[in-house]
Amino acid sequence: MNQKTLTIMEYGRIKQAIQKYLVSAAGQHELAQLQPTADSQKLQRWLDEAQDGADIYRLESGIPLPKLDDIRPHLKRLALEAVLNGLELAQISRVLWTTSSVVKFFDQLAEKQLTLRLLNQEVQELVTIPDVTRRLRTSLEGDGHLTDDASPELRQIRQHIAQTAAAIRENMDQYTRGKDAKYLSETIVTIRDDRYVIPVRSEYKQHFGGIVHDQSASGQTLFIEPQAVVSLNNRLRQNQMDERHEEQRILAELTALLTPYQDEILRNAEILGHLDFINAKARYAHQIRATEPKLSLTNQVNLRQARHPLIDPKKVVANDITIGKDYKTIIVTGPNTGGKTITLKTLALVQLMGQSGLFIPANENSVIGVFDDIFADIGDEQSIEQSLSTFSGHMENIVSILKQADDRSLVIIDELGAGTDPQEGAALAIAILDQIGTLGSYVMVSTHYPELKAYGYNRPETINASMEFDAESLQPTYRLLIGIPGRSNALDIAARLGMPSQVVAAARGLTDQDSQDLNAMISDLTEQKRLADSHAANLESQLTEATELHDQLQTQFDQYQHQKDQLMLDAKRDANRIVDESRKRANQIISDLRKKQLDAGKSVVKEDELIAAQGALNALQQDTGLQKNKVLRREKAKHTFKKGDSVLVKSYGQTGVLMQQLDDQHWEVQLGILKMKIATTDLEKAADPAKSKKQPRASIRRTGSNGMSPTLDLRGHRYEEAMAEVDRYIDSALLAGYPSVTIIHGKGTGALRKGVTDYLKRSKRVKSFGFSPANAGGDGSTIVRLQ
Known part of the structure; x- marks a missing residue:
């Protein structure tokens, strides 16, 4: 790079x-x-x-x-x-x-x-x-x-060193704290040549004996190793040498x-x-709140709210910068100090960061290119040592760029053609841009020349851009406006700063009419873009809210559908359980009836009727598969139309006949003498009048049965067995058509009587009951009248 x-x-x-x-x-x-x-x-x-x-x-x-x-x-x-x-x-x-x-x-x-x-x-x-x-x-x-x-050896050696040093200090303390302390310059123990010594006044050097290791600068103090600790110091020195040898071995x-x-x-x-x-x-x-950039191998750069990473985040203005898809050249115009140079640097530096594997200071889903090289000509290229003018320095740099750039290069040029005669500078700038276009490079340039605004409109893959300027506050906003060239604000600024009106008017009179019209057009475009951006931001906010609401409703609807299906499935399972119990009970009753008929040699209830009754009970079984749900099929059938069907027009509450289908959403309906176009959603199938005549109703008549006794004797039965027998007997009596029966439970302890009485109170099949007359058993039997 x-x-x-x-x-x-x-x-x-x-x-x-x-x-x-x-x-x-x-x-x-x-x-x-x-x-x-x-x-x-x-x-x-x-x-x-x-x-x-x-x-x-x-x-x-x-x-x-x-x-x-x-x-x-x-x-x-x-x-x-x-x-x-x-x-x-x-x-x-x-x-x-x-x-x-x-x-x-x-x-x-x-x-x-x-x-x-x-x-x-x-x-x-x-x-x-x-x-x-x-x-x-x-x-x-x-x-x-x-x-x-x-190592164990090093630990042992260091223990010996500590013990020897402690013994030396104990001996030396006798000199610093005892009666010999008056011979010392200071009552301290110090070290010279790795040996413990005491500072002795020179006139008392013979008092302690031993070895003199050093003396003070004045010669008044001698550092003496007393004779009493020489052997201990020797032992300490030997231990220290052993320690060094062991440390070298360990290393x-x-x-x-x-x-x-x-x-x-x-x-x-x-x-x-x-x-x-x-x-x-x-x-x-x-x-820096950076995000991962996506890579475009075709160099279609799309930086969303890119920020210059070296500017204070509280002050920097973010901009959308796109290049490479619809256009490969951006010409940025606008006043000085409007942010053109920073915007150019932002594109280049963010691209350099991205191609270095760094996250970029831009919003998520930003896209960078993969350029083979990035060239820049920004700043004052004047060099006193080389005796080059500003213009010459820029030209040398641009010449070098033109020699190296190709169709996978990004070129950044600030103030293209500046530093010379405006007319020649503009012509040179256009020629340079044409040459860069021939090379196929991607380029973003800034300029003051109005001629380049027209160039941006007329050249393919080229677009104008500008830095927004607030004419009210006379301050730049540093926002990049792609698609709108910059306008000159010199006369407006001069007027707002107090320039006499006649001077401003004279200046406007000297300004070319085409330039004034262009400035007016640019001003209008800028305002329209501002309004469009504001409207787009508002719509984006509404779309975000609508999307969130839709997602919430979709989630709740899915939950509702799941709960509804689950509740229906649970209800059908409960119904099936009840039907299973009823079927078992009915099969038992039918089995008892068949047995009693065979025992009596008569056939009051025919076999085919018993089979039909059992089949009717089986038909009560519910299908737990929702795709076979009768209710859903019935609802679907209501909205399946064909010509000639009778339908209910819900908005009018009238019944009519379908004549013909006009389109996918509408039918022609005959309502009396009127033919009307009705939406399909407003129609519902109605019963066919020809089929709605009253059908004959089936009647059920109970017949008496000679196969069972009108009396149930419970005497001698256990309580639980007796209660089960009473339940079966009442069912049989109802099927046999008896209006009343007698249950004999005896007097005894009264347990059976109480049980029978409690059962009859709970049974919905019993109309009334009471004890038999005194001459017919009294409270030893109960007469039951059935429904």
Whole structure:
């Protein structure tokens, strides 16, 4: 990608903003190497990784990574068979420990069923070395100091050192706190040449004996190791030497553990650095409210409410920028300080960010292209050293662009043709745009030349645009208006600032009439677009509300339909259960009747009548399949029409006859002497008058039966058996046609009598009942009159 463009667009400031979120040296290195790419497959992979990072940041606040140092120099020394020091080993240990932590973190993400695009696959490349990691973590502190657990020998040596040092301090305390303290310059114990000494006044140097190790600058104080502690200091020195030897042995041992895994450790560090970089991209995207861009391999750019990432979010104005579909050239006109340059930079910088695999500061579903190169000519190109004027500097830059650009290039030029005679500058600008059009490049330019407004109307794949200017407040709004060229506001601004009216009028008189008409047309177009945008925003809001309401109603309707079908199904199941019970009871009754008839040798109830009765009971069974629902079929039949059908016109409440179908929605209906066009939805099938005559009604007559006794004797029966017998007997009596029967239950304890009485009170088939007369059994039997 063109390096000059990266500099002009301040691409480095984007990288600086990301850098503060990095915690690893490998991540810093990857960021330093970051450049926009034109490889669409690589770019899509970068964006997929960025989306994974954004999802993890949203749910887990990012991938947990500590500060990681650059271990590449350590691994180079390891390859040369050098023994690593404690700090180098500790930094490698941190990489190995982080590797294990990251693998565990992604395993937990998998358990939470978080779907990632790529990072799961990349993390699988991490190699954990548990035994080596555990040994390093046990042996080393974060600053590289070996712990007492590094080896049993080191622990023992350090215990001896501590004991010897304690003995030395105990002896030395006798000099600093006892009667000999008056011979000291200060009552302290200090160290010289790694040996404990006391500061003795020079005139008393013979008092303590021992060895003089140092003296003060004035010579008044000597640092003496008393004779009493010389042997202890010797022992301490020997212990310290043993400690150093053991530490060197341990460091060599730990270094040897790492030697077989050099490639794996280096690869782990690179992957962790890459994850750190993805973390940083996600945090930066969150900070600037950036979204994932979609890629257009045909370079149809559509940025929705794009914002310049380096401007304060509270001040920046977002704009829709589209190029590549209906037009490949945008000519932006308008007053100075109106935001033209920032808009051009926004397109270029957002495109550079997107092609670097970064999320872009624009609304969701924004689309970027995949350009092979992006060229820019923005700013003052004057160079004193090269003795170039501003115009010459721009021309040299544009000449270079024309040599390199092609049909997959994006060209950004600010103030095309400026810095020279207006007429020549306009002509040159048009010629340059024609040449860029010949190359097939995508271009967005800004200019003050009115001639380019006409150019934007007349050239194919070219469109005018402008930065909106509020004539009331005399302030730019920084909103990009695509399709409308910018108008000159100089005379209006001068008038509002108090310029005498005669001066303004004279200026208008000197202005070409075509220019005045063009400005008036532009002003009208600007107002129309503002109204159209306002109307479109209002309709968009209404559409959103209507869509939400429709979705809610659809959901509620689906729930209603489901509940209705379920309730109907439950009701039919309940009905079927009742019918099943009734069928079993009826079959039992019919079986008893048939048995009694056969026993009596008579056939009052014919066999075919019994079969027909059983069939009628079976017909009560409900079909639980909704597609066979009789009610639904009946309702559907009401609205299935054909010529000659009798129909009810619901709006008139009149019955008529269908004459002919006029179309899918209307029928011609004969209503008396009138023929009318009626909507199908206003019709309902009516009963055919020829078939609605009164049909003869069937009557049922009960006949007496000689197959059963009018008396039921319950004496000697158990209570439950007696109650069941009473129930069956009443059913049989009703079928036999008896008007009344007698139930003999006896007197006894009165339990059967009470049970019979309670049953008869509950039965709807019993008209009345009472005890028999005294001469016919009294309260030992009950006479029952049936319905």
